[in-house]
Amino acid sequence: MTITVIRDADVAVAWDASAGQHTYLTGADVAFDGGIITFVGRAYTGPLDEEIPGRGLMVMPGLVNIHSHPSSEPMNKGLIDEIGSPGLYNSSLYEYMPIFRADADAVPSCVRVALSELLLSGVTTVADLSMAHPGWLDLLAESGMRVCVAPMFRSARWFTKNGHVVEYEWDEAAGEKAMAEALNLIDRAKQHESGRLFGMVVPAQIDTCAEGLLRESSQEATARGLSWQIHAAQSVVEFHEITRRHGHTPIGWLDSMNLLNDRAIIGHGIFLDDHPSTPWHTNSDLGRLAETGTTVAHCPTVFARRGITMKNFGRYKRAGVNMGLGTDTYPHNMLDEMRLVGYLARTQATDPRAVTTTEIFDAATIGGAKALGRDDIGRLAAGCRADIVLVNAEHPMMRPGRDPMRSLVYAAGDRALRDVYVDGQLVVKDGMVLTMDYEGAAAHLHEAQKRILDRAPSQDWAHRPVEKISPPSFPWA
Known part of the structure; x- marks a missing residue:
């Protein structure tokens, strides 16, 4: 040594x-x-x-990023900055993001670009919420980062045939099989020779996971001493879907199953029962999060692009909710994300005292470390x-x-x-x-995006050209 x-x-x-x-x-x-x-x-x-x-x-x-999607998000640069489905409350989840997915050849470059950007913004620990892909563990280890490997799995896929209705195609057996594969991958990550990989159990989204999969995945996380994370309260569509199915808000439904605890992380957690876009007859979601010790992974950039924001970071903190931060999307720049946390919280509260720099830095360090069950990172x-x-x-x-x-x-x-x-x-x-070829990966990604754009119209429900879906800032002469 x-x-x-x-x-x-x-x-x-x-x-x-x-x-x-x-x-x-x-x-x-x-x-x-x-x-x-x-x-x-x-x-x-x-x-x-x-x-x-x-x-x-x-x-x-080093900063601790508890919610990121390195294998996909860099591909969306220049495409989804200004688009959201008007018929789906301006979310881009259901109509646009699925048509711009990176293919297998592009994924390693996506990861190298994202992790390079994270390192350059001071992130030393990141949770990588991705669908499993070949060579994933070795690629993460190559970066030199400390990585929480978080393979996502689900019981259904979502899609839209018209831009204003979200439908779900269910295959619960496939979800159970994917969870077993994810748990096996997590076990392999812990054994990786780098010694810097560890795991988290991640049922992908609250509206794409069967109740049994949610309960079983939480039990597996507890048995392994791991954190458990799910995308929930992330869109108005999802909020209405869960209240229609279960008569509970997304947070309320998770709590009714006893899935909220001090190792549970809610990815985004924006649309609570008292959010102006999703008012509900209860007024208990924020209290449930605080009382159970649940963490919210706050990622403001990806939502600010759609004119959406949490109401507000400081309010969650004052209520006693443990807050962590993530980048989610491109650019994977944690310091930019921290700045936006402060500005949006103060704007939404119309109060410059709504959140302090201390609270923001805490969320980016000890808040994230606590969520991951680590007391050996996020502090000097x-x-x-x-x-x-x-x-x-x-x-x-x-x-x-x-x-x-x-x-x-x-x-x-x-x-x-x-x-x-x-x-x-x-x-x-x-x-x-020093660990990855950032410039080379970015150049490869530039070429790969051209290929993805060529196939995008065939993935779109209306078969629209990309220029119509996402017009350029200026016409190309």
Whole structure:
């Protein structure tokens, strides 16, 4: 093992265990031995093999992204930025996203592009919610990231034949088989030689999973000591579908089955019984989430594109809900996502005090770590994994530097990130990804998208040309 010391950093976002919070520590030394942090404080006097001058640096824990779709979302860049089905409450889930899916040749490039973008924005742990694909585990390990492998499975697929009605094609046996395969993959991930992969049980969506599959998957997660995540309360269509089927809101139905707990994660959790778009006769969803210790994975960008937003992040926090963050969609930029969390919460509340930068950073670190059942990530403290981000505190966009975290989140963003370590291994150096060919993958994805666009009209219920579905910003002369 190599003992590395970051010496006399301008500031470290260190973990104060006695106060249970992050704190600014000036003149900080951070030491790590292999993959473990051994010291956070001032005036380190222990042994060392490598010393990194900390002057001009902010040292912070790696960010924890609990909801992302690396294998598909990069393909949608330039296609679904401004479209949503008007007959389906402006969601793009049912009519548009299925026709632009990456094919098998494009998936590895999607993953490499997404994970590179995540690393460059300071993410060291990511939950990859994808349908299983060949070589998935080795591809994730290649990135050098800590990855929660979250293979999705379901009992039905959704589709629309007209753009205003969503239908479901059910095959419960296939769902059970897919869950068994997902659990096997999770077991393999835990055994991967990289030592950085672990699992999560993910029935894909509340409206595409049979009740038995939901109950069984939750039981399997509990038996394995794993987190359990589901997309729920993510669209108005889904809200109405679940109330029609079960007489409960999506959150209420999950709670009625005792599926909400401190290892359960609701992907999105926007449309509660008191959301203006889905008012219901109850007023208990937010309280149910808080009382059961359930986490909400908040991903504002993908919904803001459709004019949709949570009402609001700060309100959930005040109610006692554990909040985590995810990128979900392109760009996979966690710092951009954090900035949007703050702006949308304050806009929706019409109150600049609706959410603080402290709460946002907590969600991106300890909130996500808690959701994944980890107390060894998301904080700079002795005994935690050496997942560390070095920020150029002297970058012009970080100045003035009175409050470096605010400068990072609201001004500099990923432009100020210099180096990233995962398990003590350098994976980003001077703003360049060392583990994957980001530029090559992006170039391959550019060509692959042309192929996907050629076939898109045949996947569309109305067989429309892509230019009609998603007109370009300007006409091509």
